[in-house]
Amino acid sequence: MASLIELANPARFMRLSSVLLPWLLGAAALLLAFGFYLIWFVAPADYQQGETIKIMYIHVPAAWLALMFYSMMTLSALGVLVWRHPLADVAQQAAAPIGACFALICLLTGSFWGKPMWGTYWVWDARLTSVLVLFLIYLGVIALRRALDEPSRAGRAVAILTLVGCVNIPIIKFSVDWWSTLHQPASVLRMGGPTIHPSMLWPLLVTALGFTLLALALHLLAMQAEILRRRVRTLTIFEAERLDRLSLQAVR
Amino acid sequence: MMDGLGPHGGFILAAYLATALILAGLAAAILLDRRAQRRALAALEERGAGRRGGSAP
Numbered sequence: 001m002a003s004l005i006e007l008a009n010p011a012r013f014m015r016l017s018s019v020l021l022p023w024l025l026g027a028a029a030l031l032l033a034f035g036f037y038l039i040w041f042v043a044p045a046d047y048q049q050g051e052t053i054k055i056m057y058i059h060v061p062a063a064w065l066a067l068m069f070y071s072m073m074t075l076s077a078l079g080v081l082v083w084r085h086p087l088a089d090v091a092q093q094a095a096a097p098i099g100a101c102f103a104l105i106c107l108l109t110g111s112f113w114g115k116p117m118w119g120t121y122w123v124w125d126a127r128l129t130s131v132l133v134l135f136l137i138y139l140g141v142i143a144l145r146r147a148l149d150e151p152s153r154a155g156r157a158v159a160i161l162t163l164v165g166c167v168n169i170p171i172i173k174f175s176v177d178w179w180s181t182l183h184q185p186a187s188v189l190r191m192g193g194p195t196i197h198p199s200m201l202w203p204l205l206v207t208a209l210g211f212t213l214l215a216l217a218l219h220l221l222a223m224q225a226e227i228l229r230r231r232v233r234t235l236t237i238f239e240a241e242r243l244d245r246l247s248l249q250a251v252r
Numbered sequence: 253m254m255d256g257l258g259p260h261g262g263f264i265l266a267a268y269l270a271t272a273l274i275l276a277g278l279a280a281a282i283l284l285d286r287r288a289q290r291r292a293l294a295a296l297e298e299r300g301a302g303r304r305g306g307s308a309p
Contacts, residue, residue: 052260059267
């Protein structure tokens with residue numbers, strides 16, 4: 001545990017992440033390029049959906065990443081509340097806009113798929129509604145952070161809200177099993193293995209891995225920006241205090 | 253290209269375009285923010301704000 005906390009030292013994190021970033025971005029670019037090649041030139045059209053299955057290759061990874069980033073935020077929230085580790089708070093803050101973007105992509109691409117396949121952009125079924133709630137929770141987390149000036153107070157408040165919101169994660173995952181939904185049940189991450197044909201499964205997995213590495217790289221970059229912002233804030237306070245002292249000395 | 257995508261090509265392209273725009277916007281926002289913080293930190297350190305006691309008046 002002690003070595004983990006030492007590894008999570010902000011200065012060490014800045015060094016390690018700077019080394020890791022080019023590799024992550026390079027691997028993400030290669031995987032996404034290969035994935036899009038498979039999607040547009042190799043993978044067959046679906047016998048029912050036709051070419052609209054191409055939307056599934058971005059919709060599904062976006063849904064996975066929206067859930068993954070919220071799960072990461074939940075773990076970070078525990079890090080903030082239990083260990084009070086500043087890097088956990090930085091990780092949580094940096095993850096929220098990225099998760100929100102993937103939730104938005106999931107909702108939009110789902111709508112663009114729903115109109116030609118279901119005849120409507122939107123239905124209030126359990127899966128769609130719970131993902132919309134996830135997007136709104138992300139926005140709530142971002143808004144709460146911005147509403148509080150003092151970072152450690154904001155971190156604790158956001159951590160509590162994040163933990164409350166994590167109840168929505170299993171609801172999203174199991175909504176298609178618990179309720180009768182228009183949204184189809186899980187076809188990749190399910191007991192008994194995927195039901196998708198390998199010619200469509202592989203492009204999906206390659207693209208999903210590419211998006212995941214891209215999202216992790218963006219998360220590292222956003223964490224670096226946040227660490228720098230906190231350093232700027234601290235130095236600005238030191239500078240203001242120093243100028244205050246100087247002006248007092250001048251008056252005396 | 254639209255012909256090859258069948259009757260719903262517009263929806264497919266709209267989905268990919270929306271994804272590209274959102275991710276490009278997110279990446280740009282993060283990179284610009286990081287650059288702004290780097291510059292602000294460099295300016296503060298140049299003024300000696302990081303040193304104990306600060307810079308000379």
